[in-house]
Amino acid sequence: MKHRLRNERCIMPSFPELTDCSLVFRPLFSKRVWHSVQILIKGAILAVGSRTVTAILRVMGLSEDQQFQRFHRVLNRNTWSTLQASRRLLMALIDAFAPLGPLVMALDDTIERRRGARIAARGIYRDPVWSSHSNVVKTSGLRWLCLMLVVPIPWAQRHWALPFCCALTPSARYYANRRRQPVTLTDRARQMLRQVHRWLPDRRIVVVADNSFSVLHLLAAVRRDVTMVTRLRLDAALYEPAPARVPGTRGRPRLVGHALPKLQQVLDAADTQWKAITLAYWYGHTHKRLDVATGTALWYHGGAPAVPLRWVLVRDPMKQLKTQAFLCTDQKASAPQILNWFVKRWQIEVTFEEARAHLGVQTQRQWSDRAIARATPAILGLYSVVTLLASQLLTSQVITVRQAAWYRKECATFSDTIAMVRRWLWQADHLAISEKPPDMIKIPTDLFLRLTDTLSYAA
Numbered sequence: 434m435k436h437r438l439r440n441e442r443c444i445m446p447s448f449p450e451l452t453d454c455s456l457v458f459r460p461l462f463s464k465r466v467w468h469s470v471q472i473l474i475k476g477a478i479l480a481v482g483s484r485t486v487t488a489i490l491r492v493m494g495l496s497e498d499q500q501f502q503r504f505h506r507v508l509n510r511n512t513w514s515t516l517q518a519s520r521r522l523l524m525a526l527i528d529a530f531a532p533l534g535p536l537v538m539a540l541d542d543t544i545e546r547r548r549g550a551r552i553a554a555r556g557i558y559r560d561p562v563w564s565s566h567s568n569v570v571k572t573s574g575l576r577w578l579c580l581m582l583v584v585p586i587p588w589a590q591r592h593w594a595l596p597f598c599c600a601l602t603p604s605a606r607y608y609a610n611r612r613r614q615p616v617t618l619t620d621r622a623r624q625m626l627r628q629v630h631r632w633l634p635d636r637r638i639v640v641v642a643d644n645s646f647s648v649l650h651l652l653a654a655v656r657r658d659v660t661m662v663t664r665l666r667l668d669a670a671l672y673e674p675a676p677a678r679v680p681g682t683r684g685r686p687r688l689v690g691h692a693l694p695k696l697q698q699v700l701d702a703a704d705t706q707w708k709a710i711t712l713a714y715w716y717g718h719t720h721k722r723l724d725v726a727t728g729t730a731l732w733y734h735g736g737a738p739a740v741p742l743r744w745v746l747v748r749d750p751m752k753q754l755k756t757q758a759f760l761c762t763d764q765k766a767s768a769p770q771i772l773n774w775f776v777k778r779w780q781i782e783v784t785f786e787e788a789r790a791h792l793g794v795q796t797q798r799q800w801s802d803r804a805i806a807r808a809t810p811a812i813l814g815l816y817s818v819v820t821l822l823a824s825q826l827l828t829s830q831v832i833t834v835r836q837a838a839w840y841r842k843e844c845a846t847f848s849d850t851i852a853m854v855r856r857w858l859w860q861a862d863h864l865a866i867s868e869k870p871p872d873m874i875k876i877p878t879d880l881f882l883r884l885t886d887t888l889s890y891a892a
Contacts, residue, residue, distance in 0.1 A: 457521045461513045469507050472506060477792070477815055478851065479858055481888070484793035484812055508811075509804040515811075519598040520632055522814055523582065526595055527633075529824050530584035535637040537583045537774060538659075539594050539781040540631070540646060542602065545809055546574040551800040556604035574795075577809060578602045578621050580629065581784060583641075583777045586820065588832050590844045594780040595817040596788075598625060599810035619651040630658035641778035647760070653738040656762040662774045665744055665760040667697040671730035672739070688739045689731045696746055696758050699726060707748075710769050714776055716754055724748050727768040732760070745771050787847045788816050816847075823850045826857055835890065852889040859885070 462470055476489030486504050492498055527536070544558050562570040578601075581594035599619050608615040626640060644664040652661055672675070673690035699705050708722040715721035716804070726746045733739040745768045748756045761771045788794045792815055797808045823832070832845050832853050 457525045458518055461517055461521070462511070466507060466511050466513070469504050473504060473507060474815070474818065475858055477812065478819060479855055482793065483796035483798075485796065485798050497641065498606055505804075508799060508807050509801045516598075516628075518814070519810070522817055523597040523629070523632065524581050525821060526584065526597060527636075529821055530586070530595075531582065536633070537639045537641065537777055539581045539583050539778045540578070540626075540640050540642040541578055541778070541781045542578045542618060542645070543785050544572060544574045544576055546572050546795050547797075548573055552805065553802060554603040554607055554805065556606060558604070575805065575809070576604070576618075577600050577813075578618060578625065579781070580625050580640075581781055581812060581850050582778055582817075588823070588827060588845045589847075590848070592777050592780050593820065593847075594777075594784045595820055596784060596810075596813040597817055598629070599813050601806055601809075602623060619646060619648045622646055623651055623654045626655045626659050630655075639774055641775050643778070649732065649734070649740055650738040652732075652740045652742075652762055656740065660761065660763045660766070662759065662761050662771055662778075665696070665732075665742075665758040667700070667756075667758055668695050669732055669758075670734050671695070671744070672733055674731060674741075689733045696744065699746060700748070700756060705825055707746055708768070709750075710772075712769070712772060715772075722750060723772075724750050725768045725772070729764045733782055736872050737823055743768075743771065747772065784816060788813055791848060791851055792816060819847075819854050822854045822857075826853060830867065848890060855889045856885065859888075 445647055452560075458470070459467060466543075470492055472495070473486070473489055476493040477484055480488050480492045482488065486508070490498065490501055490504060495501070544562075547555055549555065554575055555573060556576065557571050557573055558576055560570045563570040564573070575590055576598050579596050580598040581596045583592050583594050585591070586593045594863075598773075602616065602618050602621050605615040605617075626638075628636060638658070639660045639662060640655075641662045644666075646661075647665060649664040652663075655661065671693040673693060675687040675690050678686050692869070693704070705726050707726050708723060710725055711720055711722050713720060715723065723748070727743060729741070729743050731739045740762065741764055742760045742762055743764045743766055745759045745761070746756070747759070758776055759771055761774075785794075791811050794809065794812055797805075797812070799805050799808050832849055834842060834845050834849055835852070
């Protein structure tokens with residue numbers, strides 16, 4: 434009887450390779466595990482709604498497979514490195530979209546809303562999606578620090594932020610309960626940026642980040658490896674460079690020179706030299722005219738290292754937008770270049786929203802530490818994998834931009850991109866649901882096209 438049941442188990446269908454872009458991850462897994470990884474990748478793209486392992490198996494036609502636990506083991510037990518996967522994904526993105534020139538990367542953190550007593554790294558954080566300046570909303574979840582490569586996408590005619598490296602950054606309470614020294618958000622950012630520099634020692638890297646990463650210790654630690662562009666407080670303490678040391682002077686060398694006026698004083702001064710520039714995009718405005726003032730200085734306060742930087746003060750001559758200040762650790766960079774770099778940081782928010790809408794971020798149900806540390810970076814990395822797949826598919830086909838009488842758009846978005854990849858995966862030559870001959874059902878062509886279109890764009 435046992436032998437008979439063994440023969441009647443669900444037969445595992447054969448799934449060919451996705452495309453060449455999936456082969457970059459092949460050396461990270463054994464032959465047996467790689468077969469399961471292929472199924473998980475395809476199922477995560479095709480699935481709609483939640484991205485649990487069971488939902489992926491259902492969409493792949495494996496709901497009757499008695500050995501379903503081997504797919505869970507890819508996340509919670511099998512040996513493979515997420516760091517090496519990040520490196521391979523970054524190299525593939527660079528080869529496809531940024532083979533030359535400086536690399537612009539965006540750094541930011543996001544909250545994955547999760548509940549459950551068995552999730553050890555869960556904490557209470559400010560929810561950036563629902564919070565505002567006047568209303569702070571707290572939520573329970575996991576905090577992830579994400580590093581994304583910002584590159585121009587030809588079929589979208591704009592820049593996209595493509596995730597390639599994510600790290601879990603729990604709160605201080607998580608480390609206190611384990612009697613460990615807390616790893617802060619800026620500590621983790623320093624580790625990630627230095628790691629990327631070791632991967633790409635010959636490429637210039639520009640990292641744009643928000644004011645959460647405008648920290649002297651972080652800027653001083655990475656300024657020789659990458660160029661940082663962040664916001665700057667208007668009351669920051671700026672100084673001239675330290676004067677040359679006179680021979681025979683006692684005491685330690687001076688770190689800074691005389692104090693410079695605060696940026697707020699520069700803004701209010703009547704003799705400040707302003708220069709008019711026009712940016713292609715600025716806070717929802719196209720071809721926005723701005724007045725900028727810039728200079729170099731040392732940013733310093735007691736107990737922290739002094740960081741040389743170029744500051745840029747931006748004001749709106751129409752007085753529609755609030756005056757802001759930015760810094761760049763490359764003192765030779767120009768003000769327009771610094772602002773154009775910083776504008777690209779806003780694409781990271783689009784990526785987070787698209788990942789929630791189309792890739793099911795926050796719908797996972799893993800509770801073990803290893804599975805949690807792997808699942809969310811894998812789903813965010815799937816955003817970049819879909820973009821790579823689309824790039825290869827567009828060499829032989831044309832992307833369809835979804836239109837309607839009440840909604841017109843000129844360029845493709847991520848929803849169009851993933852819809853094209855889904856259509857390709859649903860083709861019979863690439864995805865065999867069953868080895869048995871399917872039943873023939875005649876339906877009108879118009880209905881068939883409506884069903885496939887609805888499924889391709891399902892979120």
